[in-house]
Amino acid sequence: MNQLARRPEETPTAPLGRTAPHNVEAERQLLGAILVNNEVFYRVSDFLEPGHFMIEAHRAIFEKASALIRSGKTASPITLKTFFTGDDKIADVTVLQYLLRLASEATTIINAEDFGRIIHDLAVRRNLIRIGEDVVNVAFDAPIEMTPRHQIEEAEKKLFALAEKGRYDGGFVDFSTALKLSVDMAAAAFQREGTLSGISTGIRTLDEKVGGLQRSDLIILAGRPAMGKTSLATNIAYNIAANYRAEEQADGTMKTVDGGIVGFFSLEMSVEQLATRVMSEQTEIASHKIRRGEISEAEWERLVAYAQTSQTVPLYIDQTGGISISALAARARRLKRQRGLDVLIVDYLQLLTGSGSKRGSENRVQEITEITTGLKALAKELEVPIVALSQLSRQVENREDKRPQLSDLRESGSIEQDADVVMFVYREEYYLKNAEPQEKGTEAWFKWEEKFNRMRGVAEVIIGKQRHGPTGTAELQFNGEFTRFSDLIRDDHLPVRMD
Numbered sequence: 001m002n003q004l005a006r007r008p009e010e011t012p013t014a015p016l017g018r019t020a021p022h023n024v025e026a027e028r029q030l031l032g033a034i035l036v037n038n039e040v041f042y043r044v045s046d047f048l049e050p051g052h053f054m055i056e057a058h059r060a061i062f063e064k065a066s067a068l069i070r071s072g073k074t075a076s077p078i079t080l081k082t083f084f085t086g087d088d089k090i091a092d093v094t095v096l097q098y099l100l101r102l103a104s105e106a107t108t109i110i111n112a113e114d115f116g117r118i119i120h121d122l123a124v125r126r127n128l129i130r131i132g133e134d135v136v137n138v139a140f141d142a143p144i145e146m147t148p149r150h151q152i153e154e155a156e157k158k159l160f161a162l163a164e165k166g167r168y169d170g171g172f173v174d175f176s177t178a179l180k181l182s183v184d185m186a187a188a189a190f191q192r193e194g195t196l197s198g199i200s201t202g203i204r205t206l207d208e209k210v211g212g213l214q215r216s217d218l219i220i221l222a223g224r225p226a227m228g229k230t231s232l233a234t235n236i237a238y239n240i241a242a243n244y245r246a247e248e249q250a251d252g253t254m255k256t257v258d259g260g261i262v263g264f265f266s267l268e269m270s271v272e273q274l275a276t277r278v279m280s281e282q283t284e285i286a287s288h289k290i291r292r293g294e295i296s297e298a299e300w301e302r303l304v305a306y307a308q309t310s311q312t313v314p315l316y317i318d319q320t321g322g323i324s325i326s327a328l329a330a331r332a333r334r335l336k337r338q339r340g341l342d343v344l345i346v347d348y349l350q351l352l353t354g355s356g357s358k359r360g361s362e363n364r365v366q367e368i369t370e371i372t373t374g375l376k377a378l379a380k381e382l383e384v385p386i387v388a389l390s391q392l393s394r395q396v397e398n399r400e401d402k403r404p405q406l407s408d409l410r411e412s413g414s415i416e417q418d419a420d421v422v423m424f425v426y427r428e429e430y431y432l433k434n435a436e437p438q439e440k441g442t443e444a445w446f447k448w449e450e451k452f453n454r455m456r457g458v459a460e461v462i463i464g465k466q467r468h469g470p471t472g473t474a475e476l477q478f479n480g481e482f483t484r485f486s487d488l489i490r491d492d493h494l495p496v497r498m499d
Contacts, residue, residue, distance in 0.1 A: 012033035021125040022054035022255045023118055030115040032106025034069075035076055035099065040109050041069045044116030052123035061099070070199075077103055124162060131158050153330040198258050199343060199385065203486050205474045209463055210421060213240075213343060218376040218418055222347075222390040222409060223425035224397070227387050228459060230269070230347055231277065231483040232425055237262045237277050237345050238385070241315035244342075260342025261314040263335050265328060267351035271317045281484040282306055290300060314339070325374040332378060341384055346375070348389035349415070354489025369414040370442055376418040390415060390487045392424075402431055406464045422465040427478060428455045 013373070033040045033439060050063040065075040065082045073079065077099035090098040135155050142151060147479070198212025213219060213236075223229040243259030266274050280287035283302045289295050320327075328346070335341050354367035372388075381385040392408045404424035409415045416422060432452045437445045459478040463471045477488045 001318060020054070020129060021122045023122055024055060026115045026118045027053055027055060027058045028102055029106060029108075030112055030119065031058060031065070032102040032104075033109040033112040033115070034065055035080075035103040036064075036106050037109050038069050038075055039330070039452055040112040041066065043113045048116045048120055052120050053128070054119075058100075060084075061102075069131070081238060089488050127162055131155065131162070132155060140370070143168075149327075153327055156330045156333060157326070161311065199240055200243070200258075201236045202243065203236070203454070203476060203485060205208045205476060205488060206461055209461075209469070209472055209474045210423075210466060211469060213387065214468065215383050215385060216380045217290060217385045217420040218372070218379050219385055219387045219421040219423065220390050220409070220419040221387055221423050221425065222404065223391050224392050224402075224404070226430055227425040227427055228478055228480075228483070228485070229425045231478075232459075232461070232485050233345050233347055233387060233389055234264075234274060234277050234483070235281060235485045236255060236266050237315060237343070240314070240343055241313045242310075244314050254340070256340075256342050261340045262316065263332060263344045264317045264342055265323065265331075265344075265346045266317055267321050267323060269319070271319045274317055274319075277483050279306060280482050284482055287483060311359075322351065322353060325371045328352065328373060329378050336382055336384075341382060344379075344384055344386045346386065346388040348391065349375075350391050363442075372414045372418040377440070400426075401427070403460070403462060404464070419465060421463065421468045424460075424462040424464055426460045426462055428460075429458065429478075 015222060030040075045066070047063075050059040050066070053059045053062055061080065064080055068075040068079060077096060080099055081096045084095040088095045093101070105179075135151070138146070139148075142148075163226070190236070198210070198214040198217075200207050201210075202211050221229050221233060237452055241258045241262045244261060245258040246254040246255065246256050249255050264274070269277075276287050276290055279285070280290060283306050285295060285299050285301070285302065295303070316339065318331060323331075331444070332341065332344055349371060352371045356371040375386050375388055382492045390409060392404050396402050396404055396408050403426050406416050406422060408424075409422070429452070432448065432455060435448065436452075437448055439445060456477055457480075459476045461474045463469075463473070465471065477486045479486075
């Protein structure tokens, strides 16, 4: 029997003998409206696909009609008939008779888009059933190499993809609409504190260079060890979370209007170490004193007061080491779904693993490529900026001028290629400290001392790449005792004192 011979009413059943969600009449009405007026197709083509139809024959009709209309030809019962064989039957009638019946029974084309949405939503529900069945079946018969955690990650990935796919928006927009979106963005920046188009880092000098952290951007923050890249990332994360402010919308959802909810993947440091850094920065108590308990009663009271006032700061930390890019993506999706998410920070990129089980230098370049591509795709999927920290190669140490360059990014050119912004943290003070001449009082030593004093506490954030702005350097103040970055104020820029 031909595959189209099954009657439309004969539908697959869901578990426990229940019929899978479907609406045969909505499918008929939409197909009939398209055959009567091909313009109807463009009302649903952005979100409706052949696979969304429950009835197999209806899928074939929609697919063939779509191909005809997209090629600039007319889709009608007569033109569609030629794409079916002569012995094809639908509901015990010939294909031509069934197509003519669809066209004649189409009551209206006004509600065609509504019919399309009904068909789409019912298809989503059927997919939910299918995912649920897959979860059950795999749990019963999982191969040895598939861990339960891997199965959970796969299920979350499928659910998030189902939630994001096939939304009713999308497609071309006219220029007037694009202008309105641009003006709305400018208005939001004008009203936001700091007048930025992106999320403020809390450091004015840096914001002036990059315009804040832009939605869907992959931002690479790189540096050699001891330059302070983790400290800068921690400062930015806390600044954004501490400034979080949201407003309730008409539909009951919350919209971020300032700051943001931050997810922080700390692959190298524990949550205690990260929290200690933040506490040191905010209370101006050296982190080593906090760890050792070498604090006064007044300092202890400051710590307690800070802890009490920071209970509601929306900064969420995941300290899992050696996490895979797929697991990271699954956890980020879960955080956005459950708590919300405005900024994601990964410390650091080289500690992530790819999906492959083999690890080796010959595969590391491909693995890094997979990781950076995955992070960029995740930034676009979640519509949040992702700040990923990265190590630099040792070749920096072999140059006289040790300021980093794009070519210093380790292991893969994909880091530079996939990133929207690349920033380097550089502190000349670190190198000068190790270059002190042995003989004090000499001309060389006095030159060194003058330069060292001038660069003490100064950090440079070098913007090596920026898709939507210029490159350049932002000079910041770095306080190593409290691991804090802030705006730089030089002595020669201080206002004149009036005695």
